Each structure stands twice: as structure tokens, then as C-alpha cells.
Amino acid sequence: MGPLIPNDIISHEWSYIIxxxxxxxxxxxxxxxGFSSSRKLAGVFYGYDFVVLKVFFTAALxxxxxxxxxxxxxxxxxxxxxxxxxxLWGAIxxxxxxxxxxxxxxxxxxxxxxxxxxxxxxxxxxxxGILIGIFIFSELISFFEPIYSGYYFGNVxxxxxxxxxxxxxxxxxxxxxxxxFIVVDIIRKRNKKIFYN
Amino acid sequence: xxxxxxxxxxxxWNPYFGGFLLGILIIFTFxxxxxxxxxxxxxxxxxxxxxxxxSHTHAESNSYYSKFIxxxxxxLNNWLVFETIGILLGAFISGSLAxxxxxxxxxxxxxxxxxxxxxxxxxxxxxGLGSQIARGCTSGAALSGMAVLxxxxxxxxxSIFGTGYLAAYFFRKxxx
Numbered sequence: 478m479g480p481l482i483p484n485d486i487i488s489h490e491w492s493y494i495i496x497x498x499x500x501x502x503x504x505x506x507x508x509x510x511g512f513s514s515s516r517k518l519a520g521v522f523y524g525y526d527f528v529v530l531k532v533f534f535t536a537a538l539x540x541x542x543x544x545x546x547x548x549x550x551x552x553x554x555x556x557x558x559x560x561x562x563x564x565l566w567g568a569i570x571x572x573x574x575x576x577x578x579x580x581x582x583x584x585x586x587x588x589x590x591x592x593x594x595x596x597x598x599x600x601x602x603x604x605x606g607i608l609i610g611i612f613i614f615s616e617l618i619s620f621f622e623p624i625y626s627g628y629y630f631g632n633v634x635x636x637x638x639x640x641x642x643x644x645x646x647x648x649x650x651x652x653x654x655x656x657x658f659i660v661v662d663i664i665r666k667r668n669k670k671i672f673y674n
Numbered sequence: 675x676x677x678x679x680x681x682x683x684x685x686x687w688n689p690y691f692g693g694f695l696l697g698i699l700i701i702f703t704f705x706x707x708x709x710x711x712x713x714x715x716x717x718x719x720x721x722x723x724x725x726x727x728x729s730h731t732h733a734e735s736n737s738y739y740s741k742f743i744x745x746x747x748x749x750l751n752n753w754l755v756f757e758t759i760g761i762l763l764g765a766f767i768s769g770s771l772a773x774x775x776x777x778x779x780x781x782x783x784x785x786x787x788x789x790x791x792x793x794x795x796x797x798x799x800x801x802g803l804g805s806q807i808a809r810g811c812t813s814g815a816a817l818s819g820m821a822v823l824x825x826x827x828x829x830x831x832x833s834i835f836g837t838g839y840l841a842a843y844f845f846r847k848x849x850x
Binding site: 481482483495496498499500501502503504506507509510511514515516520521522523527528534537540543544547552553557560564565567569570572574575576577578581585586589592594595596597598599600603604606607608609610613614616619622625630632637643646669671 | 705720736756762767768776778793795799801830831833
């Protein structure tokens with residue numbers, strides 16, 4: 478039963494090889510979906526290209542449905558998976574800063590790496606910026622400490638926070654996503670087309 | 675214009691196909707490692723390793739760097755560092771096959787490349803800072819978090835995109 482490496486079904490020596498292979502697939506999928514173009518990515522904020530929303534929501538839905546199915550069928554133990562912890566204000570403030578960074582820079586870290594790999598100079602500058610940002614955070618850790626480690630709710634899921642069944646949540650989430658996919662196509666057709674290469 | 679239009683339409687995968695494969699990859703990653711994907715983790719390791727090399731005492735005395743420093747092995751001996759090497763290789767292969775490799779600055783014709791680079795740098799700094807406060811970026815916190823229904827992952831995702839839409843007006847000249 479999965480996860481395979483933590484449960485020693487696949488030995489730890491394989492871990493880094495699998496890491497490179499997973500990264501390879503991740504980079505390939507992102508680049509082939511157009512995520513190495515900042516102008517394509519930024520389209521989601523201006524209504525001329527919704528590839529970010531489509532890829533992102535499809536991936537989130539496929540993964541959550543697949544993981545729940547594998548848990549249901551007994552291949553994977555949902556409770557042994559790492560759940561990103563909830564630090565309420567850290568998530569809100571950090572997310573807000575990243576949101577401004579996204580419209581300003583046109584990339585997020587994963588997509589900027591893909592753009593660096595194909596030679597985009599703006600992406601290299603963006604990655605340089607990320608390194609500076611991390612350095613600033615680390616040097617000023619005592620200033621950020623209260624929001625970084627405060628308002629901690631544990632490794633909670635929406636099942637705990639909202640008291641909703643995961644299956645119902647995924648069902649509602651799927652419907653919201655389908656409506657969003659239809660609506661964004663209507664919005665895109667109404668907006669002026671933006672061309673870029 | 676016509677040629678560009680054709681390019682926009684055909685060079686990339688259908689987004690639902692890309693999203694589907696990405697979803698499968700996330701399932702595979704959780705199945706193998708019990709954790710999700712990440713992108714900023716390796717950059718954090720690089721910063722920690724650099725600071726540690728320049729001044730070990732400074733890194734040791736800082737409560738953030740010291741969390742990641744281990745006496746026995748390098749900070750860079752880390753799953754996410756290897757995954758990131760993979761990301762660069764994978765994107766390079768995809769870009770090569772599609773003929774997208776080339777050293778250039780991509781920007782709207784209405785702005786100069788200098789302006790583009792300045793805003794890219796500002797965006798990067800903000801993303802670096804925000805990703806540490808939120809303990810993950812769009813990959814590690816939002817995407818991987820959402821896959822296991824993490825509350826924090828959903829909040830981070832809503833916050834990134836919500837703020838993005840709020841701030842979009844002020845940056846419109848750079849994009850449209």
C-alpha cells in the first residue's frame with residue numbers, strides 16, 4: 478500500500494532518481510502547456526488567455542479525485558500523505574504578496590524555471606528575484622516570525638475545517654470548475670485578442 | 675499577424691490535456707513519495723547553501739537558515755533539488771522539440787525590455803518573500819495542497835489569484 482517510498486516498498490536509494498523523473502515530467506508538461514510564456518500566463522488576469530485556470534483546475538480535480546479513488550480502493554493511505562499545514566495569516570498574506578508578484582513578474586516559480594530552461598532572460602531575472610526575496614525573508618525572520626508560525630491550525634484538510642464529506646466537496650468543486658471553464662471561454666471570446674510570440 | 679495567430683493556437687497542448695497529465699503526475703508523486711511537487715524548495719536550499727558557504731556562523735545563528743542546515747550532509751542533498759534539476763531538463767526537452775529555445779526577453783510591444791526586466795525582478799522578489807511566508811508557492815502550497823484538500827493550500831490559492839485580480843489593473847500596461 479502506498480505511498481511506496483515512505484512505506485519502504487521501494488527503497489530510499491531510488492528516491493532521487495524518481496525525483497529527477499518526476500521533475501522531468503513536471504517540466505515537460507508545464508512547458509508543453511505553454512507555461513514558459515509570461516504573456517500567456519498573465520492572460521488569466523486580463524481575460525485573453527485562461528490556460529492557467531484550465532490547467533490548474535483540471536490538474537487539481539484529476540489529482541484529488543484520483544487520490545481519493547486510490548484511497549478508496551486501498552492502494553494509497555490518504556491519512557499518511559503530507560498535508561500542507563495551515564497557518565491562516567501566513568497563507569493569506571503570503572498568498573497576497575505572491576499574487577502581486579504574479580501580475581508584476583508574469584511567472585510563478587515553477588513556470589519561471591521552465592522559461593529559464595528555454596532561454597527567457599526575463600525568467601532568469603525573475604528567478605534571481607526569488608532568490609533575493611528568500612534571502613530578505615531569512616534575514617528578517619524575526620520580523621516575519623509572528624505570521625510565519627502563528628495562527629497555526631495543524632495539517633488540516635477542508636474535511637476537518639468545513640466538516641464536509643470529501644466526496645461531496647469534490648462533487649461541488651467539479652461543478653464549479655466546469656462552470657468556470659464555460660464562463661472563461663465566453664469572457665475570452667468577448668475580449669480583444671492579444672497576440673504574442 | 676496571421677502567422678502569429680496560427681502560432682498562438684497550435685504550438686501548445688490543449689490545456690485540459692496538460693492539466694489531466696499534470697493531475698496524473700501529482701497522483702503518481704503522492705503515491706511514490708507521500709508528498710507533492712515543489713518549485714521554491716530548491717531555490718530556498720540554494721540560498722541557504724550560499725549563505726552557509728559565505729558565512730557559516732551567520733547561517734548558524736539565524737533561526738531560519740539553521741533549520742535547514744545539517745552537519746552530516748549538504749543542504750542541496752534534497753529531494754526537491756533533484757526534482758528541480760528534472761524540471762529544467764524536462765522543460766528544455768519540450769522546448770527543443772517544439773523549437774522554442776532561444777535567448778530572449780519576452781515582453782509586450784508597448785513596453786521596453788528594460789521595463790519588463792525591472793518588473794520581472796520586482797515580481798520575483800515578491801514571490802520569493804511570499805512563498806516563504808506561506809511556506810510554499812503555487813506548486814508546493816496551492817497545487818499539491820489542493821490535491822489532498824489542504825485548507826491552507828486552498829486559502830493560499832484563493833489569496834494568490836484573488837490578489838492577482840485586484841492588482842491586475844495597476845500592471846495592465848505591461849501586458850495588454
